[in-house]
Amino acid sequence: MTVISRDTLFAYVLRHGDDCLILSQRLGDLISRAPELEEDIALANIALDILGIGRLLLQYAGELEAEERSEDDLAFGRTEREFTNLLLVETPNGDFAHTMVRQYLFDAYQDLLWNRLVDSSDETIAGIAGKARKESRYHLRHSRSWVVRLGDGTAESNRRMQQALESVWRFTGEMFIDDEIDRAAAEAGFGVLPSSLSDAWNHEVTTTIETATLSRPDDSSIRTGGRDGRHSESIGPLLAEMQHMYRSFPGASW
Amino acid sequence: MTGPERFQSILDEDGKIEPKDWMPDGYRKTLIRQIAQHAHSEVIGMQPEGNWIARAPSLHRKAILMAKVQDEAGHGLYLYSAAETLGVSRDELVDLLHRGKHKYSSIFNYPTLSWADIGAIGWLVDGAAITNQVMLTRCSYGPYSRAMVRICKEESFHQRQGYEILLTLVNGTAEQKAMAQDALDRWWWPALMMFGPHDADSTHSEQSTAWNIKRMSNDALRQQFVDMTVPQAQYLGLEIPDPDLSWNADTSHWDSGPIDWDEFWRVVKGDGPMNRERLEHKRKAWDDGAWVREAAEAYAAKHADQPRRVA
Amino acid sequence: MVYEGHGAPEEGSEPTGTGRTGWPLWEVFIRQRRGLSHTHAGSIHAPDAETALQNARDVYTRRSEGVSLWVVPSVAIVASDPDAAEEFFDPAADKAYRHPTFYTIPEEVGHM
Ligand SMILES: [Fe+2]
Ligand SMILES: [Fe+2]
Numbered sequence: 001m002t003v004i005s006r007d008t009l010f011a012y013v014l015r016h017g018d019d020c021l022i023l024s025q026r027l028g029d030l031i032s033r034a035p036e037l038e039e040d041i042a043l044a045n046i047a048l049d050i051l052g053i054g055r056l057l058l059q060y061a062g063e064l065e066a067e068e069r070s071e072d073d074l075a076f077g078r079t080e081r082e083f084t085n086l087l088l089v090e091t092p093n094g095d096f097a098h099t100m101v102r103q104y105l106f107d108a109y110q111d112l113l114w115n116r117l118v119d120s121s122d123e124t125i126a127g128i129a130g131k132a133r134k135e136s137r138y139h140l141r142h143s144r145s146w147v148v149r150l151g152d153g154t155a156e157s158n159r160r161m162q163q164a165l166e167s168v169w170r171f172t173g174e175m176f177i178d179d180e181i182d183r184a185a186a187e188a189g190f191g192v193l194p195s196s197l198s199d200a201w202n203h204e205v206t207t208t209i210e211t212a213t214l215s216r217p218d219d220s221s222i223r224t225g226g227r228d229g230r231h232s233e234s235i236g237p238l239l240a241e242m243q244h245m246y247r248s249f250p251g252a253s254w
Numbered sequence: 255m256t257g258p259e260r261f262q263s264i265l266d267e268d269g270k271i272e273p274k275d276w277m278p279d280g281y282r283k284t285l286i287r288q289i290a291q292h293a294h295s296e297v298i299g300m301q302p303e304g305n306w307i308a309r310a311p312s313l314h315r316k317a318i319l320m321a322k323v324q325d326e327a328g329h330g331l332y333l334y335s336a337a338e339t340l341g342v343s344r345d346e347l348v349d350l351l352h353r354g355k356h357k358y359s360s361i362f363n364y365p366t367l368s369w370a371d372i373g374a375i376g377w378l379v380d381g382a383a384i385t386n387q388v389m390l391t392r393c394s395y396g397p398y399s400r401a402m403v404r405i406c407k408e409e410s411f412h413q414r415q416g417y418e419i420l421l422t423l424v425n426g427t428a429e430q431k432a433m434a435q436d437a438l439d440r441w442w443w444p445a446l447m448m449f450g451p452h453d454a455d456s457t458h459s460e461q462s463t464a465w466n467i468k469r470m471s472n473d474a475l476r477q478q479f480v481d482m483t484v485p486q487a488q489y490l491g492l493e494i495p496d497p498d499l500s501w502n503a504d505t506s507h508w509d510s511g512p513i514d515w516d517e518f519w520r521v522v523k524g525d526g527p528m529n530r531e532r533l534e535h536k537r538k539a540w541d542d543g544a545w546v547r548e549a550a551e552a553y554a555a556k557h558a559d560q561p562r563r564v565a
Numbered sequence: 566m567v568y569e570g571h572g573a574p575e576e577g578s579e580p581t582g583t584g585r586t587g588w589p590l591w592e593v594f595i596r597q598r599r600g601l602s603h604t605h606a607g608s609i610h611a612p613d614a615e616t617a618l619q620n621a622r623d624v625y626t627r628r629s630e631g632v633s634l635w636v637v638p639s640v641a642i643v644a645s646d647p648d649a650a651e652e653f654f655d656p657a658a659d660k661a662y663r664h665p666t667f668y669t670i671p672e673e674v675g676h677m
Contacts, residue, residue, distance in 0.1 A: 344587065
């Protein structure tokens with residue numbers, strides 16, 4: 001393996017790890033705030049699954065670089081500009097409609113991603129994807145059933161869901177943009193081109209939106225930048241909180 | 255045998271009362287009240303620890319803490335289910351909590367101010383809860399006793415993870431060790447208060463004991479907890495904030511100093527550091543979720559004829 | 566323990582059994598492993614059957630407790646009456662001849 005492709009592999013693993021880490025951080029805040037106890041437990045399950053996959057990816061990323069940073073170094077020791085997660089996962093928590101719409105749109109994407117990455121030429125990635133795809137299939141089942149219920153529930157729930165969809169939609173385009181890392185990863189055989197997931201995602205999402213009696217927002221506005229470390233302002237406070245202990249007590253172990 | 259006769263003979267044989275059995279009205283009411291308060295405690299207990307999920311110092315600890323807080327939601331759920339077998343709905347009990355008519359364990363009205371508090375809660379608060387809950391696995395009401403068995407199984411990891419957190423801290427930097435000591439200083443007395451007033455001042459104890467709901471007295475449980483915990487504190491090299499704590503060779507127990515009952519009653523009556531915040535958090539989550547619960551019901555009503563999967 | 570409450574019950578602290586009931590209650594049955602039958606694990610609340618299954622999964626199988634789930638609306642359970650327990654169950658008590666240990670088989674015959 002050449003030096004360049006090792007860097008690419010690192011960046012590729014890291015970005016998917018960051019998606020998981022940041023989303024699980026958001027979900028962790030919701031535990032004890034769900035509409036029913038059963039849903040508190042369900043959200044915690046999802047957060048734990050996603051954090052688990054994020055940790056595997058960060059650990060692997062750490063092994064790939066010369067400095068051999070640990071998962072904690074990578075999670076707590078990087079600045080905003082060094083995080084490469086999608087903007088979608090960092091959107092601040094809103095109402096339950098927002099939680100489920102964000103989750104559903106991301107689950108639908110991740111489920112497709114893992115289903116392809118099980119065939120990655122990189123054994124570790126393929127192994128992680130094999131574990132992750134069982135989880136994401138369940139997450140998708142869960143979030144899809146909520147989108148349908150809340151879309152097709154009451155007038156108020158329909159209104160809130162449509163509003164959540166409108167507010168989050170502009171962050172979905174970013175999931176399917178190929179950048180240099182993606183292209184190199186796909187070419188080397190360990191990654192997939194995000195654009196190649198787009199049709200299947202659109203099919204899944206359009207069908208569900210219809211079943212939920214919601215309407216699909218238009219694609220006129222697409223926000224990007226997450227993969228390059230150009231984030232929304234909301235990631236700053238998220239990281240400040242998440243990294244507080246690591247930065248306040250340098251070198252301590254817990 | 256008449257219902258009352260059967261009830262008494264089951265108690266005499268140390269058997270279990272089940273939901274459809276005849277039971278005295280007082281027995282039913284006592285159980286509903288106790289199980290509901292126990293359930294409320296589990297659910298409110300998610301908040302102090304939930305306060306540290308976002309700031310957990312490592313991803314490893316973050317995962318453990320999330321799983322632990324999730325377990326407490328489960329415990330609340332199992333307990334509400336047990337109460338529901340007595341003819342009340344979970345919604346009604348939750349409503350009584352939200353309206354301040356029901357209490358929950360006062361321990362959760364103290365704030366978590368450092369990461370060490372997460373260790374201290376697991377070790378002391380879950381430890382005290384386990385002491386009580388192990389006793390309750392033997393209580394006479396079947397659904398409550400079964401819920402306790404399930405909860406105790408899940409609970410044992412809670413105490414161990416808390417102790418492990420403190421163990422790591424006392425073996426860490428001076429700052430970390432001080433953090434651990436500070437947490438013990440703040441949580442020790444509230445943990446002892448969890449067992450409730452002294453036996454002499456405990457109003458419901460006699461009847462609950464006769465009904466095999468309560469199998470050990472408050473003071474006996476508290477003593478058991480102190481005896482178990484003192485050596486664990488010594489192993490950590492932490493000092494228990496009780497100048498009167500001493501080994502009594504005659505009784506083979508640790509004697510402890512007086513508990514500040516004024517503080518206890520103040521917090522029970524609502525004037526603890528976090529009473530208002532805990533209830534507001536809980537109420538807000540419930541109110542914010544109202545439209546979700548309604549929408550799910552509306553959807554179910556619309557699609558009631560959808561085919562169900564058969565096993 | 567503090568769960569017992571202290572002092573006399575406060576005015577209005579007794580549930581009346583007439584409040585709103587929210588999502589229906591479901592009983593959860595789990596098959597622990599293949600080859601075993603489903604056994605009762607507990608209950609959950611859910612608005613409909615599909616959600617009930619998911620809630621049962623999320624609540625009761627977090628520690629690998631099962632490989633298959635049933636959920637049944639609690640109202641669909643028909644239970645025997647404890648008052649009828651004597652006539653239902655006592656008559657079986659004196660039929661010892663239904664049990665293999667009732668019979669004496671000479672040792673020489675071997676295991677039977
Ligand atoms: Fe608990
Ligand atoms: Fe616990």
